[in-house]
Amino acid sequence: MELKKLEERLEQISTGCEKCKAKMCNICPNGRLKASIKDKIKKLNPNSEVSISPLAKILKKLGL
16 A cells, blocks of 8 residues: 555656756755655565656556
8 A cells, every 4th residue: 555655656746857847856855755755665565667757657558
């Protein structure tokens, strides 16, 4: 259950990051939060791949 919440939160943050034009992720609080959420997901499920790139989203929706 916690894994699903973390993935949903990561998805929400990534949506905001896609709209960002500054691209200063190492300074942005959302960039730091994304990194910590990815680390928590890897600890909870070491076999999962955490990738939120636009191409990865499309491939996930297509089932590839």
